[in-house]
Amino acid sequence: MRADNPSAQAAFSQASNYLERRPLVANDRPLSWITDHVCRIVEQPAPKWWWILTIVTGAVATLVPAMLTYLVSTGVGVWGLNVPVCWAWDITNFVFWIGIGHAGTLISAILFLTRQKWRTSVNRSAEAMTIFAVICAGIFPAFHVGRVWMAWFLAPVPNANAIWQNFRSPLLWDVFAVSTYFTVSLIFWYLGLIPDLASLRDRATTRFRQMAYGLLALGWRGSNRQWTHYEKAYLVLAGISTPLVLSVHSVVSFDFATSIVPGWHTTIFPPYFVAGAIFGGFAMVLTLLIPFREIYGLHDLVTDKHIDNMCKIILLTGSLVGYAYSMEFFIAWYSGNPFEIYAFTNRAFGPYWWAYWSMITCNVAAPQLFWFKYCRQNPWVVLAIVMFPNTGMWFERFVIIVTSIHRDFLPSSWGYFSPTWVDITLFIGTIGLFVFLFLLFVRFLPMITMFEVKNVTPQADPHSDNSDHHGTSLGQAHSAQAHA
Amino acid sequence: MNHPAKTLHGLGAEFPSAAALLHAAQKVQSLGFRRWDVYSPFPIHGMDQAMNFKRSKVSLFSLLGGCTGLTTAFVLIYYTSAINYPLIVQGKPYFALEPSLPIFFELTILLTAFGTILGLLLLTLMPRLHHPVFNWDRFKKVSDDGFFLVLESADPRFEAEASRKLLREIGGDHVSEIYQDPEENPHPARPESEATQ
Numbered sequence: 001m002r003a004d005n006p007s008a009q010a011a012f013s014q015a016s017n018y019l020e021r022r023p024l025v026a027n028d029r030p031l032s033w034i035t036d037h038v039c040r041i042v043e044q045p046a047p048k049w050w051w052i053l054t055i056v057t058g059a060v061a062t063l064v065p066a067m068l069t070y071l072v073s074t075g076v077g078v079w080g081l082n083v084p085v086c087w088a089w090d091i092t093n094f095v096f097w098i099g100i101g102h103a104g105t106l107i108s109a110i111l112f113l114t115r116q117k118w119r120t121s122v123n124r125s126a127e128a129m130t131i132f133a134v135i136c137a138g139i140f141p142a143f144h145v146g147r148v149w150m151a152w153f154l155a156p157v158p159n160a161n162a163i164w165q166n167f168r169s170p171l172l173w174d175v176f177a178v179s180t181y182f183t184v185s186l187i188f189w190y191l192g193l194i195p196d197l198a199s200l201r202d203r204a205t206t207r208f209r210q211m212a213y214g215l216l217a218l219g220w221r222g223s224n225r226q227w228t229h230y231e232k233a234y235l236v237l238a239g240i241s242t243p244l245v246l247s248v249h250s251v252v253s254f255d256f257a258t259s260i261v262p263g264w265h266t267t268i269f270p271p272y273f274v275a276g277a278i279f280g281g282f283a284m285v286l287t288l289l290i291p292f293r294e295i296y297g298l299h300d301l302v303t304d305k306h307i308d309n310m311c312k313i314i315l316l317t318g319s320l321v322g323y324a325y326s327m328e329f330f331i332a333w334y335s336g337n338p339f340e341i342y343a344f345t346n347r348a349f350g351p352y353w354w355a356y357w358s359m360i361t362c363n364v365a366a367p368q369l370f371w372f373k374y375c376r377q378n379p380w381v382v383l384a385i386v387m388f389p390n391t392g393m394w395f396e397r398f399v400i401i402v403t404s405i406h407r408d409f410l411p412s413s414w415g416y417f418s419p420t421w422v423d424i425t426l427f428i429g430t431i432g433l434f435v436f437l438f439l440l441f442v443r444f445l446p447m448i449t450m451f452e453v454k455n456v457t458p459q460a461d462p463h464s465d466n467s468d469h470h471g472t473s474l475g476q477a478h479s480a481q482a483h484a
Numbered sequence: 485m486n487h488p489a490k491t492l493h494g495l496g497a498e499f500p501s502a503a504a505l506l507h508a509a510q511k512v513q514s515l516g517f518r519r520w521d522v523y524s525p526f527p528i529h530g531m532d533q534a535m536n537f538k539r540s541k542v543s544l545f546s547l548l549g550g551c552t553g554l555t556t557a558f559v560l561i562y563y564t565s566a567i568n569y570p571l572i573v574q575g576k577p578y579f580a581l582e583p584s585l586p587i588f589f590e591l592t593i594l595l596t597a598f599g600t601i602l603g604l605l606l607l608t609l610m611p612r613l614h615h616p617v618f619n620w621d622r623f624k625k626v627s628d629d630g631f632f633l634v635l636e637s638a639d640p641r642f643e644a645e646a647s648r649k650l651l652r653e654i655g656g657d658h659v660s661e662i663y664q665d666p667e668e669n670p671h672p673a674r675p676e677s678e679a680t681q
Contacts, residue, residue: 031629164564173586199627218611227527232540
């Protein structure tokens with residue numbers, strides 16, 4: 001009816017000019033451009049910088065097996081932890097890495113369910129990041145158990161002691177949560193890869209590539225009888241990954257929250273940990289994506305709008321984390337419990353004051369810069385700012401873990417923790433491992449989900465005959481009206 | 485290209501866009517064809533209705549997986565803590581619901597994921613590395629920007645000449661026969677000249 005009224009139609013088209021969304025793929029690129037631009041990264045010979053970086057990070061990654069061998073052959077004493085600080089860098093690093101993974105699952109699952117179409121060009125690399133981060137995370141608790149060759153006692157299989165696992169222990173919940181998280185993330189990631197692996201198979205110029213990608217693509221042929229089941233499977237996995245990602249860091253926080261240590265025993269931990277994980281994870285996604293976007297010229301796929309959106313999420317979750325920090329202080333004071341009050345004053349003004357204020361600067365203050373559009377629009381400024389959350393989230397875990405247990409109830413059992421060179425080298429090794437795995441991923445797998453990006457282009461919309469028209473929501477409504 | 489000795493799989497046609505493929509599919513469906521399929525680089529909105537598909541059964545497998553996971557978790561915890569070796573820890577009951585919930589949840593999720601993948605593989609009959617459509621050289625574009633419709637010769641309504649005409653009428657280009665047996669060089673790798681654009 002609105003179409004009949006010329007003045008209303010003019011107002012409508014004017015509104016659609018103002019409200020027009022920026023396209024998700026810039027410059028109206030055709031479908032084959034997307035395939036070509038993404039596959040080219042994998043198909044062209046590896047550039048020199050890739051070899052240099054891969055060899056360097058691969059060498060750094062060898063520090064992980066070296067330090068672990070040293071640890072196992074000598075004893076856990078080579079780490080700086082001791083009574084009263086029995087959890088130190090190892091658990092800090094574990095929580096740090098596992099938290100980073102959360103952004104990947106959030107992008108792939110929660111943003112899928114909420115129909116955030118901009119996720120399509122960042123989800124693949126974010127999911128890869130998740131998997132590599134969880135691999136780095138898993139190293140620490142496995143070796144923290146002390147006698148790593150007995151880590152299998154965590155699995156519910158009959159053993160010589162004839163007693164079973166304590167299913168009431170949050171540490172055992174953690175084993176189940178992290179291993180489920182890793183497995184489901186891996187399945188979800190692989191599922192998303194199948195159609196894109198078929199693209200690489202179909203473009204292969206050598207028999208080896210054709211066989212390798214062909215085997216991995218499982219014979220995908222893009223038929224609608226496959227797509228219909230594929231989409232359902234994707235939806236189900238997104239549906240179950242959503243509560244999963246919220247549960248994983250909640251369960252990690254139970255490791256602390258179910259204890260009676262002042263500073264750990266708080267009910268705010270699960271949401272606070274999840275917000276922090278998403279915050280740190282998005283910072284890491286941007287840290288990895290911005291350089292690769294520049295190097296491979298992916299500006300039309302990972303547009304400024306994508307970066308802008310992620311900065312806003314960092315701003316939101318950073319503020320949530322800041323709220324959680326202040327609320328912890330408030331509750332400590334409000335509880336009237338002297339141990340609780342001491343734990344928090346000690347955090348801010350005790351011997352680890354530097355860690356606490358680094359955390360506040362990096363996690364609460366620095367992201368506030370994203371209120372300014374200039375800071376969100378300039379990729380290099382963004383890259384500089386996200387380095388703060390990257391560092392700050394490590395400090396957050398250090399502050400929570402170490403400052404809480406180094407001075408608990410009895411002053412006679414107070415202590416001060418300092419890391420040893422083994423602690424530091426092992427952590428550097430995991431950073432090397434993480435970057436090394438990511439470089440391999442970029443080299444051998446399509447780093448952008450081609451079929452999903454194609455699906456959000458205007459030409460993918462089968463209901464608009466006008467194939468060069470931007471697929472904006474208003475535009476679609478408009479053309480649908482014109483049809484009717 | 486006539487290969488009378490070879491078994492015909494069907495006739496394939498290429499379409500210029502997702503919209504054209506959707507219209508073609510509606511037409512073919514309305515003519516009562518049963519053994520046919522469309523192929524595209526991404527799922528096309530509305531194609532399931534056009535081909536008159538029922539809801540995918542993958543979610544049924546997910547549900548079965550989830551139920552198995554929950555049952556496994558319950559049996560595991562109850563059997564080990566309350567039956568096989570009851571042990572008092574911190575004066576708590578042998579079995580209680582609250583501390584069991586995290587593991588109930590995790591195993592439910594894990595087996596739902598397994599069920600979903602299993603369901604997908606069973607329903608799509610994957611992995612199947614060889615298929616007659618791969619014998620058609622144009623078909624390589626399916627994972628790039630090609631939109632295809634293939635009518636199988638096994639369909640009772642399939643008639644070589646009439647079907648070829650039909651595919652042309654509904655807007656298909658490059659209508660070609662697709663054979664069951666691969667060419668002497670099965671699914672050849674793309675020539676080097678085409679690779680760099």
